[in-house]
Amino acid sequence: MDLATKDDVYSKYHLKRVINASGRMTILGVSTPRAEVTDTVAHGLNEYFEIKDLVDKTGQYIAKLLGAENAAVVSCASAGIVQAVAALIVKDDKELLYALHASDKYVPREIILPKGHNVNFGAPVDTMVSLGGGIVVEAGYANECKPEHIEALMSADTAAILYIKSHHCVQKSILSVADAAAVAKKHGIPLIVDAAAEEDLQAYYNMGADIVIYSGAKAIEGPTSGLVVGRHQAIEWVKQQANGIGRPMKVGKEGILGLTKAIELYMTDPKKESGQEMVIKMTPFMSKLNALNGISARVVWDGAGRDIARVEISFDQNVIGKSAVEMVKLMKQGDTAVYFREYKANEGRVDADVRSVSAPQLEVIYLKIKAIIGQ
Numbered sequence: 001m002d003l004a005t006k007d008d009v010y011s012k013y014h015l016k017r018v019i020n021a022s023g024r025m026t027i028l029g030v031s032t033p034r035a036e037v038t039d040t041v042a043h044g045l046n047e048y049f050e051i052k053d054l055v056d057k058t059g060q061y062i063a064k065l066l067g068a069e070n071a072a073v074v075s076c077a078s079a080g081i082v083q084a085v086a087a088l089i090v091k092d093d094k095e096l097l098y099a100l101h102a103s104d105k106y107v108p109r110e111i112i113l114p115k116g117h118n119v120n121f122g123a124p125v126d127t128m129v130s131l132g133g134g135i136v137v138e139a140g141y142a143n144e145c146k147p148e149h150i151e152a153l154m155s156a157d158t159a160a161i162l163y164i165k166s167h168h169c170v171q172k173s174i175l176s177v178a179d180a181a182a183v184a185k186k187h188g189i190p191l192i193v194d195a196a197a198e199e200d201l202q203a204y205y206n207m208g209a210d211i212v213i214y215s216g217a218k219a220i221e222g223p224t225s226g227l228v229v230g231r232h233q234a235i236e237w238v239k240q241q242a243n244g245i246g247r248p249m250k251v252g253k254e255g256i257l258g259l260t261k262a263i264e265l266y267m268t269d270p271k272k273e274s275g276q277e278m279v280i281k282m283t284p285f286m287s288k289l290n291a292l293n294g295i296s297a298r299v300v301w302d303g304a305g306r307d308i309a310r311v312e313i314s315f316d317q318n319v320i321g322k323s324a325v326e327m328v329k330l331m332k333q334g335d336t337a338v339y340f341r342e343y344k345a346n347e348g349r350v351d352a353d354v355r356s357v358s359a360p361q362l363e364v365i366y367l368k369i370k371a372i373i374g375q
């Protein structure tokens with residue numbers, strides 16, 4: 001898209017410009033796919049396919065790339081959770097496929113979830129489970145979940161274990177994916193791993209998960225879409241949900257082809273900026289911030305262990321007269337909104353994620369901070 005067309009949507013709809021220093025945020029549009037992916041999306045939109053053939057063959061292609069038995073593109077990771085839960089409850093039962101919520105037929109519906117994983121990622125995990133016909137059973141405590149806490153809840157009503165691999169979750173004293181896979185295997189219960197924002201598309205499958213779910217536009221930088229990868233039968237059951245509760249979560253031909261291309265590029269030609277490269281990009285920005293009174297900046301590494309470096313910016317309210325919470329609000333005002341990671345604002349700090357921020361945009365952020373604090 002040329003600059004004129006791009007400018008057009010901002011002026012035509014009176015949209016605010018955004019500098020995204022918050023990371024892969026759904027509320028800002030997540031990521032920007034590379035040209036090969038947008039070309040594939042455009043090509044896909046202009047063609048016809050037998051959709052079942054498209055779903056099956058692209059799924060096989062992705063599965064081969066990832067060394068897995070089976071895969072399918074879905075509309076987003078949340079839809080992946082919903083349909084994975086429904087798949088493991090419904091299996092081949094046609095009555096339940098067509099009437100998952102209306103039918104009172106007895107099948108196991110309990111989904112065991114570590115309590116510290118029952119998070120809100122923008123929508124609550126347990127709402128997704130309910131939508132898929134499951135009943136969340138929380139294992140362990142807010143700050144602890146061991147394999148025995150999961151084992152204690154297993155019964156004839158258990159349909160699956162759900163593990164959320166995410167920075168949103170409690171990390172301390174919670175069993176690992178490998179631990180969850182071991183306990184699942186021991187009892188013959190399937191394991192679903194929501195790895196929506198994770199970067200490794202093979203690790204959790206290789207650890208023994210039956211279904212692993214990724215968000216298409218986060219680490220993979222594809223179009224709005226999701227990926228489910230896993231064991232052959234489990235993924236076939238997920239695909240079958242297209243004739244049940246999956247229909248209002250339909251992914252189009254353009255999303256299927258676009259994500260398949262994005263995964264191919266992600267696996268064969270990663271353009272990934274390393275954490276060290278991020279540090280180099282943000283160093284001049286940090287030096288300038290550190291020269292301001294009442295502001296300090298330092299490098300912090302991703303809490304979930306990914307190779308992502310961020311700038312932690314601390315605001316000293318006694319010096320600048322504004323709290324970090326006020327700064328977050330003020331940075332979003334004006335012609336260009338600047339979004340930080342705000343999780344720690346109540347402690348006087350924010351993180352700037354530079355993955356989607358250019359060096360000139362870092363300068364804009366610096367000047368905006370400087371202007372707000374009147375220095």
Ligand SMILES: *Cc1c(COP(=O)(O)O)cnc(C)c1O
Pocket residue numbers: 026075076077078079121164165166168194195196197214215216225226
């Ligand atoms: C982003 C995210 C989701 C939702 O992904 P969508 O593709 O936006 O539906 C689910 N779970 C976790 C842990 C996430 O980070």
